[in-house]
Each structure stands twice: as structure tokens, then as C-alpha cells.
Amino acid sequence: MFKHIKALLKDDLEFERRAVKIYKDYGLEIEDEDTRKMLLSFRKDETGHLRALENKLEKIRTDKLNVGFYCPRCGWVLVFGCNPKVGQIIKCPACHVEIQLFINDDGEYAVKAHFGA
Numbered sequence: 001m002f003k004h005i006k007a008l009l010k011d012d013l014e015f016e017r018r019a020v021k022i023y024k025d026y027g028l029e030i031e032d033e034d035t036r037k038m039l040l041s042f043r044k045d046e047t048g049h050l051r052a053l054e055n056k057l058e059k060i061r062t063d064k065l066n067v068g069f070y071c072p073r074c075g076w077v078l079v080f081g082c083n084p085k086v087g088q089i090i091k092c093p094a095c096h097v098e099i100q101l102f103i104n105d106d107g108e109y110a111v112k113a114h115f116g117a
């Protein structure tokens with residue numbers, strides 16, 4: 001589950017880890033004080049991004065990530081909650097179409113709308 005999202009997050013995580021190291025290494029080597037402060041400030045920014053990505057991956061790992069989609073009819077945000085039941089149906093709060101959660105052929109959560117007659 002979430003294999004595409006996990007792959008993207010892991011790529012981003014690797015990018016952020018490299019950025020943290022580069023800003024740290026250059027920040028500690030550079031002699032110009034203003035440039036050094038700027039690079040070390042960038043390092044703090046990237047460290048924040050790194051923590052956010054790690055937090056998101058941890059939520060996936062521990063089933064604490066909300067499963068959400070956009071309504072196939074109107075585009076409104078639909079939230080099924082953490083670790084939802086497959087087959088669960090919710091009604092879009094905007095257009096009132098019933099939306100069902102299922103697992104697609106890739107083993108990922110997906111939704112289908114019941115537009116009715």
C-alpha cells in the first residue's frame with residue numbers, strides 16, 4: 001500500500017539528506033561569515049524538510065496516514081481516515097455522490113463513484 005507515495009517520499013528524503021550534508025560541509029568550510037550563516041540557515045531549512053518527510057513515512061508505516069482522494073465528480077477533498085475499510089462508501093460533502101474505496105490491480109487504494117441513474 002502507498003508504494004508510489006513511499007517511492008516519491010524516499011526519493012525526496014534522499015535529496016534532503018544530501019542537501020543537509022552539502023550545506024553543512026560548505027557552511028563549515030567557507031570563510032565569509034555572511035555566506036557561512038546563509039548556508040547553515042539553508043541546512044536548518046533542509047533539516048526541517050527531512051523531518052517532515054520522515055514523519056510522513058512513519059505515518060504510512062504505522063497506518064496513521066489519512067487516506068484521501070478528490071471527488072471524481074466535483075473535485076472536493078474526500079477523507080476516508082487512517083487505515084480505512086476497503087469497500088467503505090462515503091458521500092461527497094459537496095456534490096453528494098457516493099464514493100467507494102477499493103484496492104486496484106496495483107494493490108493501491110482507489111475510489112469509484114456511484115453516479116446513479
Ligand SMILES: [Zn+2]
Pocket residue numbers: 071072073074075076092093094095096097
Ligand atoms: Zn463531489
